[in-house]
Amino acid sequence: MSRLERIVRYPVKGLRGQPLDGARLEDARGLAYDRALAIETGSAPEADGWAARETFYHLARDTQLIRYAARVDETADGPTAVLEPPDAEPISVRLAESYREGDLAAASARVAEMLPGGRLRPPRLTMPGVALWDWPHATLSLINLDTIDELSERAGRDLDPRRFRANLYVSGLGAWAELGLVGRRIRIGDVLLEVIQPTDRCRATTVDPRTGDTELNLPALLAGRLGHMFCGVYVRVVGAGRVEVGSPVSVESTTGVRPAAAERRWPRRAYVAATVRESDEVTSFWLRDPLGFAADALPGQHLRIHPEGDPSSPLWRCYTISAVEGDAYRISVKRDGAVSSLLHDGVAEDETLIVSGPFGEVTLDDDSLPVLLVSAGIGLTPTVAMLRSLGASEREVRVVHVDRGEPPAGLWREVESALDRLPRGSAVRYDTTVGRPGPDAIAGVVREFSAEPLAYVCGPAGFYDDVRDALLGAGLDAASIRHEVFFSPSTAERTEPKPPPRPGPFSVRFAASDDADSYGSWDAERGSLLDVGESLGLPMPSGCRAGVCGSCALRVPEGSTAYVTDPSVPAPDGTVLLCSAVPTSDVTIDLAR
Template identity: 40%
Template sequence: MSEPRIASITRYPVKGLPGIVAEGAVALEPGRGLRWDRSHAIENGRVRVETPAAWNSREAYFHVARYEGIVRFGVALDGAEGDDPVLTLTAPGGDTASAPLGTATLRGSTVNALLGDALTAGPAGPVRLIRTGATGLWDWPEAHLSFINLATVAALESTAGAEVDPRRFRGNILLDGVPAWGELDLLGRRVRVGGAVLEFFQPTDRCRATTIDPVSGVSDLNVPALLASRFGHMYCGVYARVITGGSVRAGDALKILDHTAPEAAPLDGEAGWPRTGRIVDRQTAGSRSASFWIADPTGLIGEARPGQHVRVHLPGEEAPAWRAYTISAIAPGRARITVRRDGRISTAMHERFSVGDDLIITGPFGDVTLDRAHERDVVLVSAGSGITPTTAMLRALAAERSDRRVRVLHVERSAADLALWEEVARSSAALGDASLTLHLSRADPDGVQSHGARAGRPTASDVLATIDGLDPTAVDVFVCGPALFAAEVRSALETAGVPSEHVHAEIFYSPAAAELTAPRAASSSGPHRVRAGSAEAQWRPRSGSLLDTMEGVGQDWPSGCRVGACGTCVRRLRSGTVEYLVDPLVPPPAGSILVCCAAPTSDVEFDPER
C-alpha cells in the first residue's frame, strides 16, 4: 500500500458534541489517546449511571444517533494540551458558558445550567456534564483513536452523488495518501507515526449517527444503507490503540513496523469485519469457472461450516462492488471460492485477480449448513455454480467418515462447464452409501457418455428418485441453484412427504440501491399495544419505530444502523401486524422483523430476546 499520512487531528472533549481540530503537535498517551478526547459526557437522565468514572454505554448520554440536535452546539477548548483546559459551550440559541475541565466536579457550574436549559432530561436524573475518569468514552473501551480515510469518503461521495462531509464519522485522525478502503490493510499491524506507536485492531461499524449532517443536525443521507448496499458491509474507518506515547502532528507519515503477510497476521476479528485477504492459489474449474484460495488475516473463513458463504468486496469497481460466493472448501486460515464467469464482479475476479493479489472479504455468513442435518440422511441437489455447497458438504462428510446415506443430483449445461464434479465424485466414493446423478441439460452426447450422465433437465420424477429407499421424514435436503429450480425441487419433495423444514435453500440477496429518503409516515393512527415479555408500551405515530417505542419504556435492545441495513435489531413477531417505514436492504428471516424501521398496524407482541 502507499504511505498514509495524517491530514488533520480532531479531539472531542464532550461525547456527542462537535470536535475541535488540533493546531500543531499533540501528545498521544498510552491507553488514553488524545488528551481530553471524550473525557466528558452529558448525562441524559434516561439511564442511571452507577459508576460515572467508568466506561459506560452511550445510551446513558446524549449522543448524535438519538439526539441529532446536539451537533448544533459550539465547542471551544482553551489549553487542550494542559492539565486544566477551559471548555466553552455555545447552545444553539446563542447562550454561552465555560468551565475548567480539570475540576473534579462540575456540579453547579454555569455549563450545567446552560445544558439544562437547552436539553430535556429523562426520569432518571438531571442533564449534567460529567467527567468520565482516566479513559475516554470511545465507542469501544480500547478504541483510543479512530481513523478515517479521505479517499474512502470520496468513494462514498461518488456513489451517493452527494457531498459527504468527513465530520459525519467523528474521526480523530483523517488519513491522506492511501486508496479507498486501503485503511483496512492496517488492521493487525503496528505502525509508528511521529513519536508514537499504534496498533490497528478493529474496523469501525457505522450507525444512524452518520446519517446526521454535522452542521445542521438533520438526518439527510442514509450512510449505513449506502455502505450496506453499495459496498456490502457497514464499516468505514479503523480503530487503533496507543501502544507507545509520543507527539504527532498533521503531515506525519504512518510507518508500518511489521510486514507480516495478511494471511499470518494475528488479527482477532469477527465475521462481519471487512479485512484484506490474499489470494494464495488459483485453479481452473471447468471452461467458465475458476477457484480462488483466499487467506484470511482473522482465520475465520477457514473455520466456516459447510454451506456458508463469504462476500468479496472489490475496491475500485463501480458500486455495488461486492458479491456473495459459497465456500467450496476450507483449510486452516483460508477458504476456497469457485467463481463462474457470470456478471460484473465475477468477471472482474477472472480478469484482475491472480496469486498474491489482495482483496477485501467479509464472512463467513449463512445458516443453511450441514450441521442442521442432525445425523439424518442427506440429499444434495444443485444446478450450475450451486455445486459449491455440495462440494463443501461432501468434503466434510468424507473427512468425518460419516455413515449417513447421501444422494447427490446435479444439473449442468454441458460437460465442459462442469466445475468440481471430479472432486464431488471422489468425496462420494469415500462414503459408505452415496450415489450421484448428473444431468447435462444441453445436447452433449459425448459428455453424457463420458460422465455417465443423463441428457436434459431433471423431471419431478428424477428429483423424487433421490429419496428412493430413504425415509422422507428423516432426510435433510440442501438445494442450491436458481430460484425457480429450488422452488420446483422443494415442491416435488414436500409432495412426497419431506417436511418443509427439512428442505434448506440459501437465498443470496443482490445488492440493492440505497434508500436515501426520509422514513415514510406511519399509516396507522393507533394507539396500539406493544409487548415483549413483561415489557409493555403504547404506540402512537409520534412514538416512531417499534425500537424507539420500547426504548421509551426502558428496554435497551441491541441496534446498529437504525435504518434497516444491519439486521442487529431483528425480533421474532409472535402476533400482530407491522409495516416498514424504511424498506430493509436485506429482509429478516420469515416470522421476524427489524424493529428499528417498523411500526405497528395492530397490537403486536415480540419475543423479548433475539
C-alpha cells in the same frame, strides 16, 4: 507520501469536535479530554465508569446535537471544558477536581433547560473519569481520506469527512487500504499505533456536519454499494509520542495478529494465493484469510466478496466456499454478471480481495442421518464442500446434479473422488439439454434411503421450488429440506421517511421474559417503535438506526406495523426492524430474542 491531515478531539460525547495542530499520545490512551464528558439522558441508571452510548445523548439518535460545539481551553484555573449551545451563552466546566463537582451541577441545570430528560430524571452532564468511546478499548478512531474520496464518488456528492467523527484523518494510503491493516501496526509521527478493528457505521454518519440535514443514508449506501457497513478503523497507542498535522504515516508490520475480539463480518483484505481454471466458465480462487476465519468455516457457508471497480453500481456478491485447507478458502465463480466478470478478468494471483464472512446457517449437520445433495449449475459448490467434509463417513449420501452440458470438470472430479471414499455414496447427473429430473426421479432417489434424509438444495429459485415440491411429494418433512437464499440489499440512499399510514395514538406493549412488561404510547410525532422503547428507558437493541444492520429486529406477536423508511436489508422471518417501523394498531413487541 501518506500523512496526517487533521487531528480532532470531542470533549463532550456527541457534540462537534475541536481541531488540534498537534497532541501528545500516551500508551493505551487516546487524545487528552476526548469524550471525557457526556450528557446522560436520564432514562438509564447513572453511569459509573464506562457505559454504552444508549446511556447518553448521542448523534445517531439525537441529531440536534450537531448544533452544539465543545472545546477544552487552558485557563488560569486549569483546563476548562466549554460547551457552545446554539443561541445561548457558553457553558463552562472547570475540570480541576476542586471545581469540577460544582461546575458540573451548574452545567447540568443549564443542559436540563435545553434538552428533554428521561423517565428517571432530567439530563445531566457527567465526567466519570474514563473516556466514553463507543467501544471501551478503542482509544482513537482513524479515517482514510482516500476512502472518503472514493465513497464520495459512490454517493455522487462530496462527503464532508467530519461526518465520520474521527480523531485522526490521514491521506495517501489508497482507498480502503485501512481494511488491510487490522491486526497490524502503523506509525504516525513519533507514535506507534495498533489497528484493532474496522469501524461499523451507524446513523450518526447521515448527519451533515455543515447543515444538520440527514438527507443521505450512509449506512444504506455502504451496505448497498459495498456489501458492508464499515469505514475507517479504531487504533490504540502502543508506543507513546507526539503527532502533528503533517506527520508522515507508515505501515510498520507486513503481517498482522488476529485481534481477540475479531468478528467474521469484518471486511478485510484476503491474499489471492492461487487461481484454477475449472472450465471455460468457472474459475476457482484460493484466498488466504489474514484473520484466520478459514479454519472456522463450515461446509455450506459462503463468503461475501467486495471487489473494487465502478463506483456507480453495487459490486459485491456472495459465493459459497467450495473448499477449505488450513488458513485458505476456495470460492468457485461462474462468469455470470458484472462482479463475476470482474473477478475472472481483473483478479490475479498475489493480489488482494476485500472479503467478509464466512456467513450462512445452512450447513452440514454433524450427525448420522442420511444426506441428499441436490444442485444445479454452479450450485454444485456446496455439494463439493459437504462431500469433502464427510471424508469416509458411514452416512448414506446421494448426489443429484443438474447442469447444462458437462459440469465444471475439476469440481466434478472432486465429487467423484469424494464419493469413492464414502462406502454408502452415489451420484446421478442430468444434462438439461437432454432432460431434467422430474418428481418421479426425485422420489426414486428418496426411496433408496433407509431413513428419511436431510436434503440440501442449491440452485436457481425456480429449480429449488421444483425440487422442494418433488421432495415434499415424496414424503419428506419440510423441516428436512435446507436451502440458503443469497440477497443483495437495495441501493437506497435517502432517509426521508414516508408519512405513517395511520396517525394513532396506539398503545405499545414491550413484553419481557420476566413478566416485567412496559407500556408506552405512539402517535405520529413519536418517531419509530425503537424511539418509543428508548423513551421508556428500555435496553433496546440497535445499531445503524437506518434499516441496514438488523440489530433491532424483534418479533411483533400482536398487532400490525408498517415501514416508513424502507429497509435496505430484509428483516429475518417473523420480525420487524423497529428503527424503520411504526405501528398501525395497538402492538406488542417481544423483547426476548
